[in-house]
Amino acid sequence: MKADSEFLILGGGIAGLATAIALRKIGKDVLVAEAADAIRPVGAGIALAANAMKALSKIGVADAVTPKGNRLRDFSIYDQSGKLISKTHAHNPEYGNFTIHRADLHSALLSFLDEKRVLCGKRSVRFDKKAEEYTVFFEDGSSLSAKHLIVAEGIHSPIRRQLLPNSLPRFAGYTCWRGIADNTQLRIQETSESWGRKGRFGIVPLQQNQVYWFACVNAPHADSEMKDFKKEELMQIFGDFHQPIPELLQATTSPIVWNDIADLAPLSRFAFGDILLVGDAAHATTPNMGQGACMALEDAAILMACLDKNADIPEAFLAFEKRRLPRTRQIVIQSRTLGKIAQLENPIGVWLRNLAFRTMPASVNESQLQKLYHVDLD
Template sequence: MKNISIVGGGIAGLTTAIALEKIGLRPHLFDATTELHPVGAGLALSSNALKAYHHLGIDDQVLHAGHPLPGLRILDQRGDLISEAPVPTAFPNVAVHRADLHDLLRSQLCYTTVHLGKQATGFTTAGEAITVHFQDGSHFTTDYLIAADGIHSAVRQQLLPSSRARYAGYTCWRAVLENPGVSLPAATETWGVGKRFGLVPLSNHRIYWFACLNAAERDPQVRNYTLAQVKQLFQDFHAPVTAVLDATAPEALLHNDICDLKPLPRYAFGNIVLVGDAAHATTPNLGQGACQAIEDAVILGECLRASSVPEEAFRRFERKRLARTHYVITTSRRVGQVAQWENRWLIGARNALFRALPARLQERQLAWLDAVAFTGE
């Protein structure tokens, strides 16, 4: 194959590079940072992501870097159970610090040429050649381009100018800290009135927490909230929420609005293809953002293995991914809307309904996620 390049060195880009190496390719990878340093805190990888990493032969390393999750419990503000996700059987769920996963993926690269400090601003074409332009004024010419440059992808915005991140209606704070001595046998998410609080155990005796609040988009007051103000918002939540917030260092606090992409009509554009958040950024309510990016990487690699014509492989990848990723985006957005309800009567009815739902419905959802097939056919 001719030159193939990846823009974006996050989970999508790094996993894609590994998948390409597995089929004998030696891609170029470009990342905006001057060192491959991830932004973010913790994340949960569902069984479908572990299944994908098993296909690449690195699931054991991912499990070692993370903390197995026996399940996810949805609680009300008092701490009473609303719903509990079933435990997968074939491959486990695992919580991992984004930095740990990032370092692991980087360590797996053997033949990828990594270029740092290269933020893609767009591209031009001449015949079949693609020239990627970077913020520092440099450029690189390649035959095939994989855009893994995130929700604000410059490549996607050039291909689909109307596609922009859309606000989900709530904002989020996150942090990772040393466990202050609280018992956390499973991941939990507490649904309050227009706000939520999640707790996830990580490896090395750490905890990842996140807190969501209904707010206006890019609200300057909310954006500047201190940790003390976040504590005030969740002071009426059940234990151990307050204890975890009390143990959090102010400098550990991260904040961002929650956004996704309206489902796109296509991911393949001749010799260019979109993957990960550049293609189908989703809200985090199903825990599938990183998981779908990981699926992308493996399936794209298998499509390229199965076809001697990369443009056809990109089209085949698109056909295999559109419906599944569209479903994740749409369902995750709806779950977030329901979880962030503010009407107390509706909240009571919602919680009662969730408690009455038969377990087989959640098992069906789990089976759907696990049914992904990593083939290029």
């Protein structure tokens, strides 16, 4: 029986679409199976740091993405009253740093693929292997077969769970709300976070007079009351933060999206013969360093390089694993640690944290950023 494709990619998010584009670039036959019933413009803002832009350039789509984003030059952290804690110059002259609406990035990636090769309504349940093929079974009762399987279906991937039964998402200890506000009157231009004892509030300007914001507070896992918070409840928490935070909440025009923050404990492997984990299915991280989408895009570019150099697919997958495990592990650990620091509530701990950040030499921040941005994609 002939396989439906050479490579079956599970997941039509950023990782899955970017990987499909990268593999098509080197002549591979690719089919994408997405769990959602339709590809819709969903999500909020994300960061595309210089390493992500470098990866987008490598797979040939940077020119389509750049016009949809806002160039990020500086990132500031304030305390609850608006006093500066730290300021980082994030300008990268070669590739730049951008903020973009997730839906805009998603639509740009989707435009590079044949719509007939992106199937919707395909939520995976399990896989079987017979002879030289994998068959993936979906909730709708259908199945697809392929010679090679790339799992890009996110942190809750059932296929990863089948491969690694103990690879469960772990709660970070805080919950998050996200929204999009009208920036016509506010005219916010600075990307920032504000760290208070009651929570943390982030601001990310986007194009088309929009601002993406997020708000995080320490909370029990899956709190049923917080799930239904609207602007009024968030104003009770963040209403006494410095401006423009209260105004921004009031100017919110989108539905408010809620979710607990979680990641994956670093895995020991990504490659399983002709199966490979990528993106959040492999190395889901907390969003504190803005590297979730960036690492997914790096994955696509590096996998393209590995497959282009090695005709033996399992060997190419192992080469990818060897290159990606150390970097993704480091970022997952650093991001989780930063989140704990940013979510401190103890007054003495908050004071010491703010003092440490204020007195940290600018060269330390710059060095850390350059290390983050530098990635070998060849």
